[in-house]
Amino acid sequence: MEHYTMNLTLKVWRQENSTAQGRFETYQVSNISSEMSFLEMFDVLNEQLVIEGKDPIAFDHDCREGICGSCSMYVDGKPHGPWRHNTVCQLHMRAYKDGDTIVVEPWRAKAFPVIKDLMTDRSAFDRIVQAGGYISVNTGNAVDGNATPIEKEKADNAFGAAMCIQCGACVAACPNTSAMLFTAAKVSHLALLPQGHPERKTRVLDMIAQHDKEGFGSCTNIGACEATCPKDISLSNIARLNKEYRNAALVE
Amino acid sequence: MTWKRAFTSSIGRKIVMSLTGLFLILFLIVHVSINACIFNTLFDAGDKGDTFNRAAYFMGSTFLIRVMEIGLFVLFFIHIIQGLMIASNNSTRRGTPYQIKYGNRGSRWYSRSMGLLGTLILLFLIVHIAQFWVPSRFGQLEEVQVRNGTAMVHNLFLRMEQVFSHLWVVILYVLGCISLGYHLAHGFQSAFRTLGVHNKKYVRMLVVLGNWFSILITIGFISMPVSMYFGWVHQ
Numbered sequence: 157m158e159h160y161t162m163n164l165t166l167k168v169w170r171q172e173n174s175t176a177q178g179r180f181e182t183y184q185v186s187n188i189s190s191e192m193s194f195l196e197m198f199d200v201l202n203e204q205l206v207i208e209g210k211d212p213i214a215f216d217h218d219c220r221e222g223i224c225g226s227c228s229m230y231v232d233g234k235p236h237g238p239w240r241h242n243t244v245c246q247l248h249m250r251a252y253k254d255g256d257t258i259v260v261e262p263w264r265a266k267a268f269p270v271i272k273d274l275m276t277d278r279s280a281f282d283r284i285v286q287a288g289g290y291i292s293v294n295t296g297n298a299v300d301g302n303a304t305p306i307e308k309e310k311a312d313n314a315f316g317a318a319m320c321i322q323c324g325a326c327v328a329a330c331p332n333t334s335a336m337l338f339t340a341a342k343v344s345h346l347a348l349l350p351q352g353h354p355e356r357k358t359r360v361l362d363m364i365a366q367h368d369k370e371g372f373g374s375c376t377n378i379g380a381c382e383a384t385c386p387k388d389i390s391l392s393n394i395a396r397l398n399k400e401y402r403n404a405a406l407v408e
Numbered sequence: 409m410t411w412k413r414a415f416t417s418s419i420g421r422k423i424v425m426s427l428t429g430l431f432l433i434l435f436l437i438v439h440v441s442i443n444a445c446i447f448n449t450l451f452d453a454g455d456k457g458d459t460f461n462r463a464a465y466f467m468g469s470t471f472l473i474r475v476m477e478i479g480l481f482v483l484f485f486i487h488i489i490q491g492l493m494i495a496s497n498n499s500t501r502r503g504t505p506y507q508i509k510y511g512n513r514g515s516r517w518y519s520r521s522m523g524l525l526g527t528l529i530l531l532f533l534i535v536h537i538a539q540f541w542v543p544s545r546f547g548q549l550e551e552v553q554v555r556n557g558t559a560m561v562h563n564l565f566l567r568m569e570q571v572f573s574h575l576w577v578v579i580l581y582v583l584g585c586i587s588l589g590y591h592l593a594h595g596f597q598s599a600f601r602t603l604g605v606h607n608k609k610y611v612r613m614l615v616v617l618g619n620w621f622s623i624l625i626t627i628g629f630i631s632m633p634v635s636m637y638f639g640w641v642h643q
């Protein structure tokens with residue numbers, strides 16, 4: 157694709173801290189290369205702000221290659237921006253053209269309070285994982301991978317669910333502000349594997365209890381989460397979670 | 409885990425919604441089948457609403473059916489209260505609203521409007537119960553003799569003709585039925601997912617089945633007030 161440069165107008169949410177009243181600020185950036193990533197474009201803007209003696213925009217990022225789940229921008233009405241199956245760090249400026257206006261907001265959820273500007277506190281997810289998203293085994297020598305045969309399809313589905321990078325886009329997109337796709341991914345990936353079976357009942361009950369305690373909404377099978385998930389986590393994981401819950405809650 | 413906790417977690421509440429919703433669907437099937445008896449007048453000039461009146465009479469005639477009727481009211485009550493609570497709880501979880509809405513990506517408007525559609529159904533239900541169930545149970549209806557016997561039954565067919573002679577009532581019923589159709593278009597398949605059906609093959613089948621069911625139920629219920637209003641069906 158041919159290289160080009162563009163001038164853009166950005167409307168970005170600015171908020172001093174979790175208790176401050178936030179507001180949108182408008183910025184102009186010029187000569188942005190079509191080959192830059194979206195976050196590089198923000199780096200350019202931040203350098204500009206620093207030179208002007210202003211406070212740069214705080215935003216989360218780490219790997220910038222779509223695997224860590226840190227980046228979290230709600231761009232023009234969609235978490236992670238316009239591309240499908242993509243994190244905002246992997247969004248590139250060729251998605252835009254000269255003169256475009258881009259509106260950038262943080263994830264909006266009471267369970268993800270804003271720390272500053274576009275940064276949110278997503279530790280609620282860590283607490284959901286801590287409630288049961290693990291298997292209790294003693295460490296020691298690595299077990300031979302072939303010692304436990306696993307059906308190919310189950311292994312694939314477990315891997316598909318384990319792809320979740322814990323970014324929180326599903327919560328940001330959900331009209332109910334539910335974290336059910338995330339929780340379903342974490343429950344499914346262990347429920348599908350033999351190693352996850354011994355704790356499968358307590359796992360689902362504890363993780364759902366924590367999910368509810370964190371103040372997320374409940375799932376009504378809408379599907380907005382699936383459409384925004386950068387890792388294409390399937391909605392059917394939520395139905396599998398429901399089954400895990402049913403089997404655990406009705407007998408335990 | 410206590411029973412109470414099992415049914416009051418976020419998923420537990422969904423299970424309650426789906427079970428009550430599925431029972432209400434069964435009720436709808438019975439209801440639309442009984443109402444369809446009015447169309448026997450099209451094939452049998454001597455019917456004069458008799459088939460329908462006898463079927464409707466049967467639905468209040470035995471002790472067992474009366475008990476089931478109470479059960480049905482309880483299910484409606486649970487489904488409505490719980491549904492309104494879920495919808496209002498979920499709407500408070502966002503905090504600051506988005507400047508730009510996420511919109512239709514990955515979902516349809518009716519799946520996001522179950523509370524609104526349910527409320528429209530509820531308003532319709534109140535009118536509907538006041539127009540038919542109350543007069544029928546508390547006996548202010550004219551009686552007629554059944555065709556081949558001496559028993560007397562309520563002339564609900566006549567009641568329908570009277571009620572559906574007003575255009576505003578017919579419009580209200582059509583809107584009520586359309587709300588129900590959209591509620592079911594999402595609710596039917598959603599209920600099965602909530603109960604844990606995750607096999608893609610079955611989910612796909614249930615989505616198609618749910619859509620056809622919603623369309624047929626809607627057309628079925630709309631056809632009755634409309635054909636009475638236009639006089640296609642009469643005594």
Ligand code: HEM
Nearest residue numbers: 376425426429432433491522523526527530595598599602
């Ligand atoms: C004959 C009438 C009705 C039928 C057959 C029906 C059926 C259903 C079904 C099958 C579901 C799906 C359950 C699930 O997703 O697990 C549902 C959900 C729901 N219903 Fe109803 N319903 C009826 C009336 C009402 C009324 C009167 C209200 C409220 C005033 C209502 C409010 C809701 C709400 C808020 C949901 C939750 C949405 C969801 O979980 O997807 N419904 N209904």
Ligand code: SF4
Nearest residue numbers: 320321323324326385
């Ligand atoms: S399910 Fe998808 S959208 Fe949700 S946290 Fe995991 S990767 Fe992000």
Ligand code: FES
Nearest residue numbers: 220224225227245
């Ligand atoms: S910065 Fe790691 S996924 Fe975007």
